[in-house]
Amino acid sequence: MEKAMYSKEKVRIIVHLDVDAFYVAAERELRKDWKGRPLAVSQYNPYGSLDEVGINDPARILYDGEKGNIRVQQQGRNVNGSLIAVSYEARAKNIQRNDRGLVAIQKCPNDLVIVQVPVSNGKANLTMYRDASQRLFSRLLAHMHQAVEELSVDIIGGRNGTETNNIHISVEKASIDEVYFDLSKPIEQLCECLCKNEENWILLMDRLMRNNGELKAKTTIGGLESEKDMATNRLSKNEIRKGSHLQTLDSSSSSSADVAEQLWWRRGEGYSINDSGWTVQELSLAVGAWITLQARQALTDEFDGVYTLAAGISTNKTMAKLASGLKKPNRQTLVNPADKHTLQKLFHPLPIGRLRGLGGKFGDQVSKILGVQTVGELAQIPLRTMQQTFDEDKALWLSEMAQGHCCDPVKDRTKSKRIGAGKTFQGHLSIRGYDSLRKWIGNLALEVFGRVVAEETRYPKTLTCWLHLQNVSDERENEKGGRNTNDGHAASLSTSIPQNITQSQCTNLALKLANQIIDRVTNKKNEAFSIIGMEVSASNFVEKDETQGTILNAFRKQMSRQSTDFLVLDKTHEPLKKKPATGTSSYLSSVTTKAQCSVACTDTGSQKKIPEVSTVHRAKRSHSAVMASTTVIGAPVDKIDVDMKYAQRLQELFDKEHQALQSIPKTKRRKMESQQLISSFLTKSSG
Ligand code: DCP
Numbered sequence: 266m267e268k269a270m271y272s273k274e275k276v277r278i279i280v281h282l283d284v285d286a287f288y289v290a291a292e293r294e295l296r297k298d299w300k301g302r303p304l305a306v307s308q309y310n311p312y313g314s315l316d317e318v319g320i321n322d323p324a325r326i327l328y329d330g331e332k333g334n335i336r337v338q339q340q341g342r343n344v345n346g347s348l349i350a351v352s353y354e355a356r357a358k359n360i361q362r363n364d365r366g367l368v369a370i371q372k373c374p375n376d377l378v379i380v381q382v383p384v385s386n387g388k389a390n391l392t393m394y395r396d397a398s399q400r401l402f403s404r405l406l407a408h409m410h411q412a413v414e415e416l417s418v419d420i421i422g423g424r425n426g427t428e429t430n431n432i433h434i435s436v437e438k439a440s441i442d443e444v445y446f447d448l449s450k451p452i453e454q455l456c457e458c459l460c461k462n463e464e465n466w467i468l469l470m471d472r473l474m475r476n477n478g479e480l481k482a483k484t485t486i487g488g489l490e491s492e493k494d495m496a497t498n499r500l501s502k503n504e505i506r507k508g509s510h511l512q513t514l515d516s517s518s519s520s521s522a523d524v525a526e527q528l529w530w531r532r533g534e535g536y537s538i539n540d541s542g543w544t545v546q547e548l549s550l551a552v553g554a555w556i557t558l559q560a561r562q563a564l565t566d567e568f569d570g571v572y573t574l575a576a577g578i579s580t581n582k583t584m585a586k587l588a589s590g591l592k593k594p595n596r597q598t599l600v601n602p603a604d605k606h607t608l609q610k611l612f613h614p615l616p617i618g619r620l621r622g623l624g625g626k627f628g629d630q631v632s633k634i635l636g637v638q639t640v641g642e643l644a645q646i647p648l649r650t651m652q653q654t655f656d657e658d659k660a661l662w663l664s665e666m667a668q669g670h671c672c673d674p675v676k677d678r679t680k681s682k683r684i685g686a687g688k689t690f691q692g693h694l695s696i697r698g699y700d701s702l703r704k705w706i707g708n709l710a711l712e713v714f715g716r717v718v719a720e721e722t723r724y725p726k727t728l729t730c731w732l733h734l735q736n737v738s739d740e741r742e743n744e745k746g747g748r749n750t751n752d753g754h755a756a757s758l759s760t761s762i763p764q765n766i767t768q769s770q771c772t773n774l775a776l777k778l779a780n781q782i783i784d785r786v787t788n789k790k791n792e793a794f795s796i797i798g799m800e801v802s803a804s805n806f807v808e809k810d811e812t813q814g815t816i817l818n819a820f821r822k823q824m825s826r827q828s829t830d831f832l833v834l835d836k837t838h839e840p841l842k843k844k845p846a847t848g849t850s851s852y853l854s855s856v857t858t859k860a861q862c863s864v865a866c867t868d869t870g871s872q873k874k875i876p877e878v879s880t881v882h883r884a885k886r887s888h889s890a891v892m893a894s895t896t897v898i899g900a901p902v903d904k905i906d907v908d909m910k911y912a913q914r915l916q917e918l919f920d921k922e923h924q925a926l927q928s929i930p931k932t933k934r935r936k937m938e939s940q941q942l943i944s945s946f947l948t949k950s951s952g
Pocket of ligand 1: 283284285286287349350351441442593594
């Protein structure tokens with residue numbers, strides 16, 4: 266008998282997954298016999314030999330307790346480097362991130378393995394970890410799809426089957442070892458279908474409770490934990506970062522499971538969702554937990570147990586991330602922000618630094634200004650008080666966050682937002698001369714360039730250089746902007762880059778930015794400088810599209826198509842008298858207004874106020890004005906001599922203008938009218 270039992274309530278189900286001790290796991294993928302042993306990955310020794318150390322080079326193994334060999338200073342490598350990743354077996358022996366190798370060996374002399382990151386170009390080579398990350402996340406998505414499919418086919422079969430395999434699951438890579446999934450759509454469809462009749466409902470409940478209650482045993486319900494389990498909730502962000510012995514490999518707790526059994530899971534006995542004790546949100550979260558468990562287990566099995574993941578299942582990104590960090594490693598936590606008990610027992614006692622966006626300086630500031638330590642105390646502060654202290658957006662965000670709300674979407678992105686290569690130069694290694702600066706900027710730019718050209722489908726529009734300078738007086742720092750650190754001044758500058766940038770252009774631009782930073786910080790007085798950290802990065806990625814990247818490319822593409830509906834930029838600079846034929850106008854906006862958009866929006870840093878799209882529309886609307894100023898004429902290709910030289914010149918001017926804009930301070934650029942920037946460009950281009 267079909268009943269309309271399911272109310273179509275919109276529910277978001279967001280999952281955050283974090284690979285446990287990621288670099289350690291990637292090392293174990295290479296050396297399966299290290300599974301189960303205390304293992305740590307150490308930074309390379311910047312004071313020793315900077316010779317190439319490949320992934321499979323045995324010299325990477327600095328210490329193996331079973332063999333008792335310590336390679337102190339062997340071949341210039343140093344076992345006493347700082348540890349950047351520590352396995353949970355090593356954490357149980359009190360070894361923590363940032364411990365020195367020799368300290369770690371003292372804590373666990375007989376069993377520990379310390380392996381050093383690979384080195385190339387005089388710096389850490391993280392390729393093996395990046396590749397592992399890419400591989401893992403694409404498999405994880407496949408397993409998520411498979412789990413959704415299994416629920417739909419296994420339970421609903423051919424009867425009320427839904428085409429779940431066509432359902433899109435949004436996935437956002439958050440860092441090298443963290444990822445968000447938005448399971449809202451597949452779960453909405455599944456739940457709607459599964460709850461349509463009693464038979465499906467019983468099958469679903471059976472499925473969730475099957476395998477001796479595996480899902481119950483392997484999922485912590487946030488707020489229904491034992492006192493012992495709650496101890497990890499009280500750890501500060503810093504303690505979590507370093508890794509704590511309270512995070513144990515066996516984090517299941519029977520007392521927690523008993524409470525959760527009584528209060529959460531034992532509700533599936535009614536014949537339908539309407540006469541069981543479940544709300545639609547709770548049921549959706551339980552289904553999300555089931556899908557997540559299947560996907561995590563499948564991934565771990567596929568890689569022979571090398572990779573395990575912690576997961577958080579909730580209704581938004583903030584709560585999902587918080588949840589995944591509660592019970593590490595290899596465990597998942599479900600947090601229902603709609604449950605008052607969860608808010609009181611779990612959420613409110615947390616230190617505010619555990620919330621996404623409040624773990625750093627801003628969190629410290631909030632804590633100090635508002636006099637709050639915990640999320641519960643923050644939740645007591647009226648919005649009006651927050652508005653008196655912080656700007657409107659921040660105050661609203663804080664107030665929402667304190668209630669466990671966040672509407673930040675899972676952005677469909679499986680690649681990193683930026684490609685960066687950086688290096689620190691501590692102590693006597695600091696960079697003090699232009700030759701050395703040139704060499705290192707060259708190395709970093711080379712690495713960034715290599716990784717950018719390997720990208721098949723996207724290219725960056727922005728190149729950034731970041732420098733950390735030492736011995737800069739406080740007075741000067743304050744004048745010049747940037748960020749004061751405990752031991753110096755960190756600042757960055759960015760510039761736009763063309764789609765088909767060459768290696769030497771990339772290096773030159775990075776060097777130019779570095780010089781500009783030094784000039785600003787040292788007041789152009791040719792004063793001595795000392796750099797202790799630098800990074801070159803490419804960001805602001807867009808999909809590759811030959812027609813949209815550059816003026817020149819658009820010309821080439823159009824020519825190769827032998828179009829009869831063609832536009833060229835003409836030396837006469839005559840305004841266009843009549844509107845071009847259909848097709849031409851979109852070409853126009855992709856070429857000319859794209860250029861203007863880049864100048865007006867990207868470089869003014871005003872994306873927020875004038876999004877690219879709206880500028881395109883504006884440009885389209887004021888058709889004649891735009892074309893007059895860009896001196897475009899339209900005509901069939903056979904009647905016009907296509908002037909590639911002119912296109913080239915325009916492109917060069919355009920690129921030059923981009924770079925010139927970078928020398929204008931950002932605050933000033935923001936104030937400049939986009940129209941002013943466009944006309945400046947156009948005046949030069951018509952010269
Ligand atoms: N990493 C690094 N330097 C740091 C912090 C991290 O090189 N200062 C690298 C090593 C880590 C990886 O990034 O393995 C992921 O960092 P996480 O903070 O997620 O830590 P882990 O994955 O090692 O451990 P956990 O299980 O606590 O997440």
